[in-house]
Amino acid sequence: MSTQVAKQSDIKRDWFVIDLEGKVLGRAATEIARILRGKNKPIYTPSVDTGDFVVVLNAEKVVLTGNKMANKMYHRHTGFPGGIRSINAEKLLASKPEELIKKAVKGMLPKNKLGRQMFKKLKVYTGVEHPHVAQQPRELVL
Incomplete structure (x- = not known):
């Protein structure tokens, strides 16, 4: 028996x-990263992008412990x-809550093209509100 490698057509x-x-930021980010990588599917292959699309709503209402x-x-x-700029999570959440979520999830994904x-x-x-209604996304409860 050999290991199955997922193809783009599959x-x-x-x-x-x-x-x-x-929701807590870190716990939500791990689940989002898992879905983006495709680890929730039986067809998961580490070298192939088998993941799904994720639409995150209410980014401004996330909680940090x-x-x-x-x-x-x-x-x-x-x-x-001398151009290093720093901002704490409270100010980032107030000004750009989407960036807070993106930074947390991006840090949990592979650091390469994939x-x-x-x-x-x-x-x-x-x-x-989101513009992806035509894709008929399913609600996922964390």
Whole structure:
């Protein structure tokens, strides 16, 4: 018996909607990353993108445990000397809640071409409205 390797023609991509109202960021991000990678499917192959599309709603209502709202820092660099910029999770959640979710999920995906391909299947929105109604996404409860 040999191991089956998934081909692009075998993969059927579904769409899922996840509501993050009152959910913990890290626990939700692990489940989202698992779906994006395709680890919830029996056809999962590590070297092939077998994952599904994920639409995340209510990104602004996500919860961080402990003192992470004040203490967790996100850093970026402008490219100029001395150009490191830092912002804490509380300010990032207030200004760009979608970025908070994207950064958490992106950190849990592979750091290569395959991970970047998987990350493109993540759609994050504030509020409950999204433009992907035509894809008939299924509600997924975490």
